[in-house]
Amino acid sequence: MTSYGKQTVTVEEQKGHSLTLALMVASTAVGGTVQYGYNLAITNAPTVYIQKFINETFQERWGVHLEVYKVTLIWTFIVSGFSLGGLIGALLAGPMSIHFGRKKTLLLNNIFLMSSALLAVTSRTARSFEMIMISRFLVGINAGVSMNVQPMYFGESAPKHLRGAVSLSSAVFTSFGVVLGQVVGLRELLGCESCWQYLLASNAVPGFIQLFTLPWFPESPRYLLIDCGDKDGCLKALRQLRGREVRTDELDEILQEQDEAQGKRTQQPWDLISDCSVRWQLISIAIISSAMQLCGNDSIYFYASYIFQEAGISAEHIQYVTIGTGACEFTACILCNLLIEQQGRRMLLVGGYALMTCCAAIFTVALSFQDVVSWMPYMSMVCVFTYILSFGMGPAGVTGILPTEIFNHTARPSAYMIAGSLMWLNLFIMGMIFPFLVNGLGQFCFMPFGVVCLLTAVYVGLVLPETKGKTLSTITNEFRTLNFHKQESTEPKSKQAHDQLSVVFHSIAL
Template sequence: MPTLQRLMQGRVLLLTICAAGIGGTFQFGYNLSIINAPTLHIQEFINETWRVRTGQPLPRHLVLLVWSLIVSLYPLGGLFGALLAGPLAVMLGRKKSLLVNNIFVVAAASLFGFSRRAGSFEMVILGRLLIGVSAGVSMSVQPMYLGESAPKELRGAVAMTPAIFTALGIVMGQVVGLREVLGDPWAWPLLLASCLVPGVLQLASLPLLPESPRYLLIDCGDTEACLAALQRLRGTADVAQELSELDEERAACRGQRARRPWELLQDRGLRRQVTSLAVLGGALELCGNDSVYAVASSVFRGAGVPDAEVQYAVVGTGSCELLAACVSCVLIERVGRRVLLIAGYSLMTCWGSIFTVALCLQSSVPWMPYLAMSCIFAFILSFGIGPAGVTGILATELFDQKSRPAAYMVCGALMWILLFLVWLGFPFIMEGLSHFFYVPFLGVCVCGAIYTAFFLPETKGKSFLEISEELDRLSFLKQNQGPDWSGPEVILSTEL
């Protein structure tokens, strides 16, 4: 495969992807899934701790309130991390930001590890907030770092790797949480503190690898360091053409400073990019993938999977997303971003509709629970092939060097807020809509596919400067051509 051959030629690039990913989005997926296994054990710890302090058990509704706080502080911390990521990426650079980010991981792991010995569930609460901050930073900085370090013909595949590491983290969190590994009632502090391991691996490996060449040249003005980084990442000394493209990009950014998030919203020339980021970033969180994960266990039980075996079936759902993300990484440079997004959202609409019908008929038709279970796996595969990875590329490709950190701040903040709201509101949606709980998410999937088809330009194989020039043309074409201009026709003409 040409993609794999190019990656092997640039072994340093491959090592950079792994080092950034293991302490980056891997942590996000790992800490997202790992909290599910010790749910009952931590709730018992909360109750017992309160009993030791006061002599009385904590009422059940207050135990659930504390537990909800532990779970919901993760996306809240992610929001703080997303807002912190932009300034960190500008002041410290992409690589150093990822390294400094591990301070939050070490602090959180220490709080988790000693919480039971200290008899403090407050330490678990604070630890979840800090690990959320770490996830928020890495979710923004890692794709920025890798997207700027990859050659344009591999940028899509490289930018898909954060989705692969997210799915890998989800699977590893599910595996480590099994009863046979660290799912024992007394092992939950060690289970939560195991997030330290990927952090240590990143701290040991990432300092040996180069910084983003674009950051070195355009932000720091260091041509020699940029040239050295390019030669290491490409595995060849012949990087004159790429260096020339970077020089053109630097010339286009000369005299500009890094933009603030609110400046993106005020700039008419960036209106299309910001709208695409908001619509498709919002669709990623509101498409219902997390909700499908949430009901998977009950669907598996309804299909006759024994309670003792449900945990293994749940691991299978995470494995599906990992497989789909790997397939998407191979396909993205062949079929393009738009095709994967449209196909992903369209298939999710299809499987979500069948899933809703199967839930409604599962009590009257014997084989419907098996159809519902199959739809869960098909839905997660569709999500992994399209929206899961491609959406993360948008902020890298649609914005120039000076706007990119602010774009990741806006996108990250939006996605973490929506994730928090989905987790908060999903129990009420389930209670109010019952078997039709997925219907609102179907509307989001349809909107995601339609918006991509009509308003998102294809960026496959183009340099950042070429993308920027095309978006500028599209943004001001209506003004130049007058009232006869037709948006969809122009936008569709940009497809390769």
């Protein structure tokens, strides 16, 4: 048995409420970041069939047979619609999470998803490729909102010693969504010509699971106390997530954050940009969020098929080997989840980007000698898997945690808006320029990615402080030396009022 103040908690109760937290995470993620990974993957299998459908539609309407490049251009707009929708979703995430709360935003977000699925499943009958385009845009909005709000909800609901692992589960579920999308997209399942419309609409299933399960779990305790002023609701949420074990140090941390946010309005993105006290926090999330896409990890998925073909794998088996790339990132994210509270955030980021830099260099050499040395294609395959593994063990998981840990409650929604917008914007840019990089640079096409990884590793190693197990005040104090070039106390000015409120809050909790 464990005692905290007047409370006595059995080991069984602790396990039971750890299970509650785990179920909350699963319920949130299945309709959240799973959608991002899933919708990235499911468009690969039906590419040829949808392009054929586009051509047939033009012939039926106007009697025009499109040239290949015109079909490819329309397909590019369909694919890029997902990124543009994600950018809009990232911009909506901040206002929605403030106005509706974290949990309700995630539930309302399914409106975009269900509308997208309805358009996708009826597009073939309606003979409209425009419906597919709108469908991808709407599901992009859904992914953009969930990619921002979910890590915020997790970071504000998890205890400090599990904050990193719980927040990192967003990346685990994203990679799981990629694998799931690759499996469902197999020709033997929904990746065949007769079923592509059902494949595009299958993302509604995880959405329904979330709609039926998430209402049973509480809102973010920090949102309830700081934004809504609901002390009783905050305590009820904490008890539901922790059991009867409501630790005084956790209450103190929430109260301190409330005290620091008292009298301050929620900051808008332009407020953060002009605020000198968060200058380096903002620079850090801008660089690290941009590097997530500019490192080329998503692009390497598209290049993988060519590499596997050059390695001698038959065309009919490439789809199964490609699943291995998604499974590789999924495994790496799980390992990162186990290591993050031991190794810390900075170590995983620096190590991940440093390994990716090495892989990009070796990959370039392997591509250069692929036609000369017989075993070089297999070296390319090793580089693909190692690159993805390095990404999954560091950048994929840690990046989404940082805004929660380095920004206070009033700045956090806007920080996620900025980080998410940069991520989606760079994803769109990479999707548009990657074919030109391959054509223009040839075997050197991954050198720019290697440079991005190297510069990001150097920046993180020199600038970003470690946030593992630290309170927001401690982290803010470390950034203060960068922002103002001197050490200043972060002791709350209203310390006496905070202590009085703490006594009242603890008495209610006990």
